[in-house]
Amino acid sequence: MTDHHHLSHGEKLVEIDDVELCFETFGNPADPAILLIDGATASMLWWEAELCEQIARGDRFVIRYDNRDTGRSTSYPPGRPGYVFTDLAGDALGILDALDVERAHIVCRSMSGGIGLIIGVDHPDRVESLTFVSTSTGQDGLPAPSAELASGVPADPDPADSGAVVDFVVASAKACSGGSPYFDETAARTLVERDVARTRDIASTLVNHYAMAFEGSSRDFAYIDAPTLVVHGDHDPVFPLPHGHALCDAIPGSTLLVLEGAGHDLPKPLWDVFVPALLQHTRGGRR
Known part of the structure; x- marks a missing residue:
């Protein structure tokens, strides 16, 4: 384990087709790449910098980025996302292209499990391994979100009131735990205060991922042939453990x-469990 090259290289903006995406890397570009993709409404900040550094210290090149309509990446009018799910998968590959990464270990959380599915099935040549965190197949018969989840999330805030937005996102995060x-x-x-302050259009962040079309997520997880790790909290109220x-x-x-x-999140006290497991899983790649 080396400790001399793990720090962040700073946030950068890259233009991919007509979309501007903000990304940040940690560690040595010569090390195996791990691309972290977050879920609905979540900017890259939710993959905490300290977590990224901990992974990078295991000799990994860690990449996190803002999906469209989060953080500093391109945003669209509220309720009118100008993209579908497969476009977000294309963005992930575009980030890898911009960094000259041919194949990466892809880590997807929550909604972005669908991105991992699309990339894993349609672009297997770009994938060394897959990790799905707090996600679901979406198949029928699995338990619904817990009743406590709905009662814990307050009414939607006025996007113009940043204090109310912060309170709402914190309450949502607590409910999701x-x-x-x-x-x-x-x-x-x-984290949320920083996130709201750097977001291009918080009104769009709060609604657009839920408004986009999920065409293309009809692919079957059975067709994934990359080494895969599934990580799930036993307190997850969004996708209970059977998912x-x-x-x-x-x-x-x-x-x-x-x-x-753990709930639907990756709490810091459990990084000492998650990070070694991820490093072990990303050691080899495809046989």
Whole structure:
């Protein structure tokens, strides 16, 4: 484990077709690349810099970025996202192209599990391995989100009132933690304040991922042939744990890591479980 090259290289903007995407890298570009893709409404900040550095210290080149309509990346009018799900998968590959990364270890959280599915099935040559965090196959018969989740999320805020937006996002994050003993409200508020301050159009962030068309997510997880790790919290109120088991069952040869005490998030006290597992999983790549 080397410790001399793990720091961030700073945020950069790259234009891919007509879309501007903000990304940040950590570590040595000569090391195996790990691309972190976050879920609905979440900018790259939700892959905390400290977590990215911890992974990079394991001799990995870590890339995080703002999906469209989050953070500093291109945004569209609220309720009218000018893209569909497969476009977001194209953005992920565009980031790899911009960094001259031929193949990466792809880590997808929550909604972006669909991005990992599209890339894994349609562009297997770009994938060394896949990791799905807090996501789902979306198949029928799996448990619905917990009742506590709905009661914990406040009414939608006025996007013009940044204080109300911060309170809303923090309350949503707390609800998504599923009552996890590890939820740190102070740290969450600090992150959310920074996130809201750097976001191009928070009104679009709050709604557009839910408004886009999910065409293309009809692909089947059974066709993924990259080494796959499924990571799921046993307190997840959004996709209760059976979703993680179903995803692992659907992907041939995949492995399930259950994070005890985690909700829909990756709480800091569990990084010492998650990071070694991710480093182990990304050691080899395809045989």
